[in-house]
Amino acid sequence: MTQNRERQRKREQRRSTGNRSDTVMQTAEPFRIWDTIKQFHPHKEEILTVVRILNRLGVKHSMIAAALDLQGWQSFCGVCEWTDEDVEDILNGYRA
Numbered sequence: 001m002t003q004n005r006e007r008q009r010k011r012e013q014r015r016s017t018g019n020r021s022d023t024v025m026q027t028a029e030p031f032r033i034w035d036t037i038k039q040f041h042p043h044k045e046e047i048l049t050v051v052r053i054l055n056r057l058g059v060k061h062s063m064i065a066a067a068l069d070l071q072g073w074q075s076f077c078g079v080c081e082w083t084d085e086d087v088e089d090i091l092n093g094y095r096a
Helices: 002-018 033-039 044-056 061-071 084-095
Strands: none
């Protein structure tokens, strides 16, 4: 009886060391320069707060972009004008 158990253990050990294709590897996220730029933006926290609050209130993305324009903050790309796509990128980036 003990010999059968030893054989079973050895068989399981061989299976686990031989083929590791069933293991799941976590993939690293690709490096994005846009994320790095956002980290060093001088008004990052204020922008995120305004976007989140206005989005919760149900304000359209174009109106959120206009509010950011009125504040005089540059977008994360360095352009002075905010667009709907910029606001959508912020909301999609921080939902995850």
